[in-house]
Amino acid sequence: MIRKLTLLNFFLLTSFFVNAQHSIEGKVIGFENGTKVYVSQYIDDVLVKTDSTEIKNNTFKIESNATPEIDLYYIELGTTQEYFFPFILESGTIKFDFDIEDPSLANVSGTKNNDLMTSYNKEAFKIQDEIMDFQQQNQKKFMEAQQKGDQATMQSLMDQITKIQQKYVDQNKNFISSYKDSFVSLLLLEQLTKSDALTIDETKKYYNDLKPEVKETKKGKEFLESIKKLEIDQKEKDIKQQKIAVGQKAPDFTANTPDGKAESLHKNLGSKATIIDFWASWCGPCRQENPHFVALNKKYKNKGLRIIGVSLDKEKHVWTKAIKQDNLDWLQVSNLQFWEDPIAVEYMVEAIPATFILDAKGVIIAKDLRGEELAKKVDELLK
Numbered sequence: 491m492i493r494k495l496t497l498l499n500f501f502l503l504t505s506f507f508v509n510a511q512h513s514i515e516g517k518v519i520g521f522e523n524g525t526k527v528y529v530s531q532y533i534d535d536v537l538v539k540t541d542s543t544e545i546k547n548n549t550f551k552i553e554s555n556a557t558p559e560i561d562l563y564y565i566e567l568g569t570t571q572e573y574f575f576p577f578i579l580e581s582g583t584i585k586f587d588f589d590i591e592d593p594s595l596a597n598v599s600g601t602k603n604n605d606l607m608t609s610y611n612k613e614a615f616k617i618q619d620e621i622m623d624f625q626q627q628n629q630k631k632f633m634e635a636q637q638k639g640d641q642a643t644m645q646s647l648m649d650q651i652t653k654i655q656q657k658y659v660d661q662n663k664n665f666i667s668s669y670k671d672s673f674v675s676l677l678l679l680e681q682l683t684k685s686d687a688l689t690i691d692e693t694k695k696y697y698n699d700l701k702p703e704v705k706e707t708k709k710g711k712e713f714l715e716s717i718k719k720l721e722i723d724q725k726e727k728d729i730k731q732q733k734i735a736v737g738q739k740a741p742d743f744t745a746n747t748p749d750g751k752a753e754s755l756h757k758n759l760g761s762k763a764t765i766i767d768f769w770a771s772w773c774g775p776c777r778q779e780n781p782h783f784v785a786l787n788k789k790y791k792n793k794g795l796r797i798i799g800v801s802l803d804k805e806k807h808v809w810t811k812a813i814k815q816d817n818l819d820w821l822q823v824s825n826l827q828f829w830e831d832p833i834a835v836e837y838m839v840e841a842i843p844a845t846f847i848l849d850a851k852g853v854i855i856a857k858d859l860r861g862e863e864l865a866k867k868v869d870e871l872l873k
Contacts (some may be wrong), residue, residue, distance in 0.1 A: 513553035520590025528566040671701040744824035762794030763871040768844040770802040771812035
């Protein structure tokens with residue numbers, strides 16, 4: 491199954507307020523005297539240098555008595571961005587250590603949130619290494635299974651890597667629960683929420699459990715507003731979900747065929763059953779599922795079954811080429827708008843292949859059936 495990508499970046503640390511002097515003291519080995527050191531931050535997605543100094547005798551120091559509104563900042567060593575490190579600017583002395591001979595030992599410490607971020611990242615990198623090791627060890631096996639159409643092996647491997655990835659989510663939940671007075675917890679909670687790893691109720695509970703000093707930061711107040719917006723969005727989503735629930739009449743839609751002819755769902759319902767198949771030429775699992783649809787269509791197209799393919803392709807020529815290659819000789823439509831296809835949006839399709847099975851009246855009676863399960867359901871409907 492191919493899903494719309496949702497980025498989950500547990501190392502993104504953003505805005506905070508400080509009200510005391512702060513300084514950055516660096517010990518960096520392997521750089522010539524005079525090498526530039528920059529403090530930078532992203533402003534409207536543009537990296538802006540906000541301060542600088544030079545390395546002298548393997549050290550540098552930047553300090554300020556100002557009380558700026560601060561964000562996630564970066565230390566840049568030199569001008570190539572080859573050596574580029576995130577840190578949280580807050581009250582106190584932030585210590586930065588780096589040896590060009592062993593970059594893996596780069597360390598930011600000295601203040602509460604930087605110490606916690608460094609500790610957190612050490613554990614997160616272990617999980618990242620575990621994921622990379624698994625991918626390297628099983629890439630060949632997955633590719634062979636994909637070529638053979640071995641869905642069981644592919645699904646088993648995907649389940650295993652999903653289980654490892656779940657460790658990220660668990661790590662963040664444990665961190666947030668353990669450090670309720672840490673600004674890092676708020677940032678991790680934000681990332682979990684953005685990645686849809688939490689329900690709204692879970693997000694609210696974790697947020698409410700944070701200490702007041704964390705919730706009263708600018709980011710804390712902004713996040714509270716985002717929770718309120720999420721609640722509104724969820725209500726709207728629930729309303730949309732009800733319209734495509736089992737037992738509801740499938741919403742009508744109209745889109746063009748490869749020949750440019752507009753065709754609607756309700757004018758093309760099968761006399762006994764209809765399958766709406768969301769797919770795309772670039773979707774491997776969809777293409778592997780297509781032979782099952784070909785067999786179903788051959789067996790039942792004269793017995794009351796209609797299949798309607800809705801493609802999430804962007805380019806007409808690759809769409810039509812896939813139709814021909816896979817022998818999809820049933821109604822095919824597309825708006826050629828990728829995941830933004832209005833039909834996919836209305837049917838809340840966020841992963842493909844996706845199927846909706848309708849009865850003779852166009853009522854949704856099942857969703858996302860494949861292979862044997864789909865064949866059995868069609869058998870039931872056509873008896």
